[in-house]
């Protein structure tokens with residue numbers, strides 16, 4: 001029997017709650033030494049003012065891609081070199097203008113004036129600043145699959161990688177980070193970009209069960225007071241994390257299980273607290289994707305979720321009829337949004353024989369859950 005002791009109202013199981021936050025950078029970061037060494041090697045020419053080699057980082061969500069790059073970039077920030085690293089979260093910055101603004105900000109310490117400014121002008125200022133300060137830039141486009149709508153990825157790569165043509169003396173390296181394993185970048189990239197890109201691919205494989213266990217245990221030791229989560233309970237969380245295939249699910253489960261235990265005024269996390277936590281944590285990926293949508297895209301997936309509940313096989317043709325009426329959108333933007341939802345793995349689009357451009361639409365999540373998290 002787990003010992004049940006009442007907690008004082010202000011008592012907590014968390015020694016350091018930050019350890020379970022999504023943007024926390026762990027001190028202990030194992031199992032990615034090879035990938036980080038390879039990436040550092042590619043960037044090395046930039047230290048002395050040469051052009052860093054380009055890279056593609058590929059791996060499913062929660063395999064440490066973002067954190068690895070952040071760690072290397074923060075090391076670069078700490079040393080005195082000629083290379084300025086800029087990591088851009090493309091879920092948020094998903095246009096040329098906003099990506100270039102991030103680079104500009106990093107170089108100059110302040111944002112470009114927004115009024116009447118174009119991406120061309122911002123890039124001109126970036127180039128000028130690179131030449132004046134004698135700096136090279138390495139840009140990591142994190143979660144770059146968000147740029148695949150409206151060909152934005154090609155456009156930004158073109159600007160960055162051909163900068164030396166428009167502004168001789170400028171040198172830019174690019175790291176493209178992709179979480180969607182089905183994306184074939186070589187097919188997404190057009191020939192004008194391909195001739196200057198030629199990236200080295202670095203693969204981040206999913207963690208093995210023992211690795212997940214050790215990573216999570218590290219957090220437990222740092223984040224909880226001793227005895228809060230026994231190893232046999234951590235094994236259950238590890239198994240769930242393995243099944244979900246995303247380390248974020250495990251970290252989220254640690255936090256929620258402990259909150260559940262606190263709520264029940266217990267000092268130790270039990271099987272039941274974990275079971276309750278999993279019901280919510282298994283949707284972290286869904287929540288993570290929904291958060292990144294625009295209002296219009298949210299309205300559309302809401303429409304799809306409602307229509308899916310009414311059953312019948314949903315097709316793009318039928319859905320467009322509804323979307324046109326309810327959301328007042330044209331076919332082009334409708335189809336682009338549907339494709340984006342597909343690339344985010346929120347739904348699945350399938351060809352249908354003999355129906356022209358119409359596709360079958362299947363949601364990848366329970367429509368009720370989608371409506372709930374919206």
Ligand SMILES: Nc1ncnc2c1ncn2[C@@H]1O[C@H](COP(=O)(O)OP(=O)(O)O)[C@@H](O)[C@H]1O
Nearest residue numbers: 026029030061062063064065066067215247248
């Ligand atoms: N090797 C590791 N050691 C410790 N924590 C890790 C490790 N790999 C990933 N994490 C943690 O897992 C979460 C997801 O990692 P992240 O780098 O965002 O993955 P990705 O960018 O591949 O989706 C983050 O909270 C991160 O701190």
Ligand SMILES: [Mg+2]
Nearest residue numbers: 065066142143
């Ligand atoms: Mg990431």
